[in-house]
Amino acid sequence: MPDTNAPQAHDAAYNYAYLDEQTKRMIRRAILKAVAIPGYQVPFGGREMPLPYGWGTGGIQVTAAIIGRDDTLKVIDQGADDTTNAVSIRRFFARVADVATTTKTEEATIIQTRHRVPETPLKEGQILVFQVPIPEPLRMLEPRETETRTLHALTEYGVMQVSLYESIARHGRISKGYNYPVLVNGRYMMSPSPIPKFDNPKLDRNPALQLYGAGREKRIYAVPPYTPVKSLDFDDHPFEIERWTECCAYCGSTESFLDEMIVDDQGKRLFVCSDTDFCESRRK
Amino acid sequence: MTAPLLSARAVTKRFGNRVACQGVSFDLWPGEVLGVVGESGSGKTTLLNCLAGRLAPDEGTVEYETAVMGTVDIHRLSEARRRLLARTEWGFVNQDAREGLRMGVSAGANIGERLMAIGARHYGNIRQSATDWLERVEIDFDRLDDRPTTYSGGMRQRLQIARNLVSEPRLVFMDEPTGGLDVSVQARILDLLRGLVDSFHLSAVLVTHDLGVARLLTHRLMVMQGGQVVEEGLTDQVLDDPHHAYTQMLVASILPV
Amino acid sequence: MYVAVKGGEAAIAHSLELLADRRRGDREVPELALDQIDQQLALAVDRVMTEGSCYDRSLAALAIKQARGDLVEAIFLLRAYRTTLPRFGDSEPIDTSHMVAERRISSTFKDVPGGQVLGPTFDYTHRLLDFALMANGERPAAPTAPVDAAHALPRVGDILEREGMLEPPPTAEAGAPPQDITRTPLVLPAERPVRLQNLARGDEGFLLALAYSTQRGYGNNHPFVGEIRFGAVPVSFVPEELGFAIDIAEIDVTECDMVNQFAGSHDVPPQFTRGYGLAFGHAERKAMAMALVDRALRAEELSESATSPAQNEEFVLAHSDNVEASGFVQHLKLPHYVDFQSELVVVRTLRAEVEARNRQTALDKAAE
Numbered sequence: 001m002p003d004t005n006a007p008q009a010h011d012a013a014y015n016y017a018y019l020d021e022q023t024k025r026m027i028r029r030a031i032l033k034a035v036a037i038p039g040y041q042v043p044f045g046g047r048e049m050p051l052p053y054g055w056g057t058g059g060i061q062v063t064a065a066i067i068g069r070d071d072t073l074k075v076i077d078q079g080a081d082d083t084t085n086a087v088s089i090r091r092f093f094a095r096v097a098d099v100a101t102t103t104k105t106e107e108a109t110i111i112q113t114r115h116r117v118p119e120t121p122l123k124e125g126q127i128l129v130f131q132v133p134i135p136e137p138l139r140m141l142e143p144r145e146t147e148t149r150t151l152h153a154l155t156e157y158g159v160m161q162v163s164l165y166e167s168i169a170r171h172g173r174i175s176k177g178y179n180y181p182v183l184v185n186g187r188y189m190m191s192p193s194p195i196p197k198f199d200n201p202k203l204d205r206n207p208a209l210q211l212y213g214a215g216r217e218k219r220i221y222a223v224p225p226y227t228p229v230k231s232l233d234f235d236d237h238p239f240e241i242e243r244w245t246e247c248c249a250y251c252g253s254t255e256s257f258l259d260e261m262i263v264d265d266q267g268k269r270l271f272v273c274s275d276t277d278f279c280e281s282r283r284k
Numbered sequence: 285m286t287a288p289l290l291s292a293r294a295v296t297k298r299f300g301n302r303v304a305c306q307g308v309s310f311d312l313w314p315g316e317v318l319g320v321v322g323e324s325g326s327g328k329t330t331l332l333n334c335l336a337g338r339l340a341p342d343e344g345t346v347e348y349e350t351a352v353m354g355t356v357d358i359h360r361l362s363e364a365r366r367r368l369l370a371r372t373e374w375g376f377v378n379q380d381a382r383e384g385l386r387m388g389v390s391a392g393a394n395i396g397e398r399l400m401a402i403g404a405r406h407y408g409n410i411r412q413s414a415t416d417w418l419e420r421v422e423i424d425f426d427r428l429d430d431r432p433t434t435y436s437g438g439m440r441q442r443l444q445i446a447r448n449l450v451s452e453p454r455l456v457f458m459d460e461p462t463g464g465l466d467v468s469v470q471a472r473i474l475d476l477l478r479g480l481v482d483s484f485h486l487s488a489v490l491v492t493h494d495l496g497v498a499r500l501l502t503h504r505l506m507v508m509q510g511g512q513v514v515e516e517g518l519t520d521q522v523l524d525d526p527h528h529a530y531t532q533m534l535v536a537s538i539l540p541v
Numbered sequence: 542m543y544v545a546v547k548g549g550e551a552a553i554a555h556s557l558e559l560l561a562d563r564r565r566g567d568r569e570v571p572e573l574a575l576d577q578i579d580q581q582l583a584l585a586v587d588r589v590m591t592e593g594s595c596y597d598r599s600l601a602a603l604a605i606k607q608a609r610g611d612l613v614e615a616i617f618l619l620r621a622y623r624t625t626l627p628r629f630g631d632s633e634p635i636d637t638s639h640m641v642a643e644r645r646i647s648s649t650f651k652d653v654p655g656g657q658v659l660g661p662t663f664d665y666t667h668r669l670l671d672f673a674l675m676a677n678g679e680r681p682a683a684p685t686a687p688v689d690a691a692h693a694l695p696r697v698g699d700i701l702e703r704e705g706m707l708e709p710p711p712t713a714e715a716g717a718p719p720q721d722i723t724r725t726p727l728v729l730p731a732e733r734p735v736r737l738q739n740l741a742r743g744d745e746g747f748l749l750a751l752a753y754s755t756q757r758g759y760g761n762n763h764p765f766v767g768e769i770r771f772g773a774v775p776v777s778f779v780p781e782e783l784g785f786a787i788d789i790a791e792i793d794v795t796e797c798d799m800v801n802q803f804a805g806s807h808d809v810p811p812q813f814t815r816g817y818g819l820a821f822g823h824a825e826r827k828a829m830a831m832a833l834v835d836r837a838l839r840a841e842e843l844s845e846s847a848t849s850p851a852q853n854e855e856f857v858l859a860h861s862d863n864v865e866a867s868g869f870v871q872h873l874k875l876p877h878y879v880d881f882q883s884e885l886v887v888v889r890t891l892r893a894e895v896e897a898r899n900r901q902t903a904l905d906k907a908a909e
Contacts, residue, residue, distance in 0.1 A: 047624045162400060166393045274879055
């Protein structure tokens with residue numbers, strides 16, 4: 001597959017990017033509210049999409065609302081461009097919108113992602129669209145939406161700090177590995193989506209715009225460029241990211257998130273960059 | 285002249301046609317423990333919930349003198365302010381400790397929660413404060429990481445007390461704090477409460493049906509029957525020389541041992 | 542040397558071809574026609590229309606064919622199509638008292654004005670597999686009585702209501718447009734019209750289980766079937782250009798009025814309360830389950846203690862949608878190896894720390 005594909009004529013049975021213009025306008029209004037209140041979950045009238053809930057409908061609706069003919073779209077899942085979900089979503093947009101697609105991070109204007117932030121640093125003008133399963137960071141501590149809404153409004157986040165304390169008391173360290181909660185702009189607690197905590201520092205003061213879409217739960221939230229995003233911790237148990245002793249077996253990187261592959265029956269392991277574009281560009 | 289810490293005026297609450305409490309008025313001064321006694325159905329728990337901001341009275345007012353904001357009508361505060369007061373300046377000890385604890389997290393987390401809620405972020409210090417409080421309520425410090433599900437009823441009650449007092453509240457509401465516990469356990473908790481009230485200069489409103497508890501812990505007493513206050517005064521005077529027939533009946537009913 | 546697996550695009554394309562092949566099945570067997578599905582699997586079509594929130598028999602039949610008979614998948618297809626349809630307005634509310642009823646029964650009275658009309662139903666069958674159906678034989682047409690379309694069947698509920706024995710149905714604010722939960726997000730706590738919308742398109746199995754639970758004590762509300770009616774009703778619409786209502790369609794619906802536990806007090810005379818269910822086509826089980834759950838969710842409004850799952854509004858409304866549920870449950874099949882890798886790192890670190898502590902303890906012991 002070539003790195004970048006030119007746009008092809010879109011399927012005329014549907015409006016550009018599938019959603020009708022009213023719906024796109026409704027989503028853009030929600031996005032504007034979200035950008036105005038960093039980290040706050042804005043409810044929106046999410047539509048039924050041709051992909052199932054849980055498979056990226058929130059991210060797809062956000063992308064569909066903002067994408068245009070001048071854009072170049074990259075779609076990744078687990079950091080790779082060719083996992084089945086990324087392929088499926090990229091095919092969807094190629095079919096319903098005539099837009100160029102690419103696997104190269106630096107050439108994309110919109111990057112839709114599931115569970116990773118690209119290793120290549122993003123630039124001003126780029127938009128990162130996250131697919132979010134559970135937008136509410138407190139959901140597993142408090143199942144009631146009526147109560148979590150109140151907690152956010154009153155900045156009552158004690159229950160989350162208690163759960164981190166409990167983790168240290170039980171395991172000696174904070175044991176959350178992904179979907180690690182953050183405080184955005186010093187005000188709202190946010191779920192960064194199930195990215196590994198390795199990627200949390202990339203969210204802090206990123207020059208790109210971050211948009212988060214949860215289709216099934218019908219919430220959109222955002223982090224505008226250059227906004228402070230702080231991972232929760234204790235002063236004497238500061239936040240830290242994952243590290244490997246190995247380096248990437250292909251490109252030698254010691255700085256990227258590595259996938260672990262089991263390559264034979266004896267359990268021999270190989271570690272490879274999760275971000276396929278990053279890895280490839282280092283090998284050129 | 286200092287203001288009363290808590291002032292109730294004509295507090296009335298109905299549930300449908302039933303009047304749970306009617307026209308209750310009193311002032312509570314700093315350092316005072318006020319007891320509210322009566323049998324079940326007397327309206328004392330309803331009154332307590334109105335005083336603690338948990339129920340809105342149909343008539344009357346409850347005013348509280350805050351640490352820094354002056355006197356406020358607690359039922360006209362925003363929910364945010366009221367919840368903040370409940371977490372910092374007030375405490376509420378439930379009869380069933382399970383209602384006042386997070387049963388699924390450790391004792392340390394339970395005690396540390398109020399500290400974390402107001403911004404404490406040093407794990408070691410929070411843990412140390414929790415340990416100190418376990419000691420004060422006479423729970424073995426090596427139970428710090430255990431969950432209250434592994435505690436006895438008496439220990440859970442002590443933990444609930446610690447969880448409330450860690451923020452050094454000015455006013456504590458207590459609803460039958462020793463109800464449902466073995467007699468010997470009750471005695472020790474009453475002793476503990478008396479000591480804490482003294483050392484921390486706590487003010488409290490204590491609801492109980494047990495005159496012995498009232499005698500031990502309270503300075504003043506209100507006797508409620510059918511939603512009304514039928515007698516009030518200094519605890520010893522009310523219990524030694526009851527005037528109202530209902531109070532006389534209550535006092536006479538204490539089984540001699 | 543390990544080579545990374547590529548070719549996701551090609552694999553997907555082949556998977557789609559294989560699926561199309563399996564859907565068609567044995568080429569010797571005649572292909573299913575949509576009108577066969579519409580006519581002979583009519584109840585499947587009814588369910589797909591109801592939970593797909595779209596009344597179109599041939600689209601529902603197409604969805605069932607494309608989904609190989611998986612009704613939740615068919616509902617998903619219909620819903621996704623519905624999203625693309627343009628809206629030109631809201632119809633007038635349908636008036637089921639003008640229904641031409643093929644079936645109408647009541648359990649609250651032995652006989653009711655208009656009679657107990659049995660209609661076509663499984664209720665009086667013996668559940669014995671009929672092997673005559675294997676032979677595809679023709680059956681003689683069933684005898685019918687002439688339908689008196691002019692005679693409206695009075696509702697049992699109205700009769701009870703006139704006596705003051707049954708609470709009146711809730712009325713909407715005059716002129717208030719109905720909130721459409723497919724266009725605006727669900728906000729809790731929800732008003733009853735929003736709840737009813739959610740339940741109408743909710744999964745029949747989920748509602749059935751919740752309804753069943755109320756009958757077994759998880760929030761019992763002493764239900765009686767006041768009335769079930771099934772038949773055709775007109776749909777009317779007021780076009781802007783005309784300014785008056787015209788009938789634009791006729792649809793089949795099943796409606797269930799439950800008569801439930803009376804409410805009242807010392808001063809307020811007691812009345813029976815209501816539960817309501819409505820479905821497209823002939824779907825009594827769905828309409829009845831919906832009515833029981835509707836009534837259960839009114840617990841707070843009727844000052845009853847709400848302790849059971851069927852009475853828990855958030856629990857019921859958040860989990861009733863089978864398209865959402867299916868998507869999220871099945872999304873676990875998507876790759877999660879990055880998050881799993883994070884977990885592996887955490888668990889390995891913790892294990893290393895525990896082992897180090899144990900080794901240290903052993904060393905300390907040995908040193909004593």
